[in-house]
Amino acid sequence: MDHIMFALITSGILALSFVLATILKYKFTAKKKCLLGRHVMVTGGSSGIGKCIALEAAKIGANVTIVARNKNRLRSALEEIKGQCLNNDQKFNYLSVDLAGDYNVVKTTFNNAVDDMGPLCLFVNCAGLAICGTLEDISINDIMKMINNNLISTIQATKAIVNEMKQNGYGSIVITSSLASFCGVYGLSVYSATKFALRGFAEALSMETKNFGLKVTLALPPDTDTPGYANELKDKPLETLLISETAKLFTPEEVGRKILQDTLDGCFFSAIGFEGHLMTISCSGMAPFTSYLELICQVFCTGIMRLIIVYYQSTFDKIIKKCKLDREQLKNNKT
Ligand SMILES: NC(=O)C1=CN([C@@H]2O[C@H](COP(=O)(O)OP(=O)(O)OC[C@H]3O[C@@H](n4cnc5c(N)ncnc54)[C@H](OP(=O)(O)O)[C@@H]3O)[C@@H](O)[C@H]2O)C=CC1
Numbered sequence: 600m601d602h603i604m605f606a607l608i609t610s611g612i613l614a615l616s617f618v619l620a621t622i623l624k625y626k627f628t629a630k631k632k633c634l635l636g637r638h639v640m641v642t643g644g645s646s647g648i649g650k651c652i653a654l655e656a657a658k659i660g661a662n663v664t665i666v667a668r669n670k671n672r673l674r675s676a677l678e679e680i681k682g683q684c685l686n687n688d689q690k691f692n693y694l695s696v697d698l699a700g701d702y703n704v705v706k707t708t709f710n711n712a713v714d715d716m717g718p719l720c721l722f723v724n725c726a727g728l729a730i731c732g733t734l735e736d737i738s739i740n741d742i743m744k745m746i747n748n749n750l751i752s753t754i755q756a757t758k759a760i761v762n763e764m765k766q767n768g769y770g771s772i773v774i775t776s777s778l779a780s781f782c783g784v785y786g787l788s789v790y791s792a793t794k795f796a797l798r799g800f801a802e803a804l805s806m807e808t809k810n811f812g813l814k815v816t817l818a819l820p821p822d823t824d825t826p827g828y829a830n831e832l833k834d835k836p837l838e839t840l841l842i843s844e845t846a847k848l849f850t851p852e853e854v855g856r857k858i859l860q861d862t863l864d865g866c867f868f869s870a871i872g873f874e875g876h877l878m879t880i881s882c883s884g885m886a887p888f889t890s891y892l893e894l895i896c897q898v899f900c901t902g903i904m905r906l907i908i909v910y911y912q913s914t915f916d917k918i919i920k921k922c923k924l925d926r927e928q929l930k931n932n933k934t
Pocket residue numbers: 642643644645646647648649666667668669670672696697698699700725726727728729747748749752775776777778819820821822823824825826827828
């Protein structure tokens with residue numbers, strides 16, 4: 600009798616895992632198919648995270664348009680992206696435009712690209728930059744640069760395409776924010792402000808588009824080893840470096856792949872790493888949930904997470920105090 604039971608249970612488990620594996624395989628393959636021959640546009644696609652998202656989209660058969668200002672970087676990035684194409688029918692294009700510049704130029708440029716490449720299935724906002732430093736140390740010029748390139752560029756680019764995508768009745772829009780949109784970080788005051796703003800923008804856009812068949816994904820990368828990241832290291836206070844590295848450093852390939860995967864899954868939050876996922880649970884606020892598992896985690900874990908956050912805040916306070924003391928000691932030694 601026991602042998603029969605054992606055989607029945609074992610075959611039941613095997614059958615269940617086979618069905619599960621088939622569903623998951625079909626699910627992901629189906630998702631990969633949904634970009635086959637479809638038009639994907641990536642702003643900031645000539646470098647870093649945006650370029651990696653464009654590469655991933657090319658690998659699964661999408662027609663890809665990348666958008667940035669510098670033509671040389673656009674051309675070399677497009678050659679790299681073409682090299683990843685799935686078939687010879689795919690089309691590739693680049694647009695050189697300042698997304699924070701004249702809105703009518705942005706709108707006309709995008710309309711021409713859609714005429715050439717077809718209706719948009721996925722629109723990724725990935726243009727942006729970080730300039731680090733305490734508020735008294737960063738110039739008004741750098742403040743305006745972050746507001747323009749992180750916030751105005753995303754608002755203008757999205758405004759230029761949202762109505763047409765709503766009329767089409769399908770597609771996804773990605774807003775690339777940062778973990779700094781959940782946590783104001785020493786030395787990233789203005790940058791965090793632009794990224795917090797993008798969170799509100801994404802939540803409102805999600806409400807405005809959900810009844811038109813569109814999905815919005817808010818990408819929340821941690822430190823990512825891109826040319827932009829290398830550039831921000833130049834002025835980055837030690838406090839900013841030590842606090843940010845709590846959420847680890849990832850490659851743009853890892854981050855780009857995760858953002859595309861979460862977008863195709865229809866997730867609102869796209870996060871990577873242990874801290875990133877914890878923050879999407881503890882800081883969910885009024886964001887839409889995309890799975891009941893996610894909702895259950897948020898409902899039952901947010902309270903206790905507050906204690907974990909307080910612990911992290913105490914470690915950040917220690918970092919800031921120690922850096923201040925070390926700086927003062929260095930100054931005294933010099934005098
Ligand atoms: N790297 C990181 O640690 C993290 C990055 N992020 C965010 O991810 C996004 C990409 O970052 P990352 O890959 O590091 O950046 P990179 O500097 O590597 O790439 C930025 C891209 O945006 C383009 N761009 C910038 N401003 C404009 C503009 N006004 N109009 C058109 N294109 C523009 C740049 O091209 P060009 O200069 O030629 O215009 C480039 O293609 C940014 O929004 C950043 O804030 C979020 C968290 C962490």
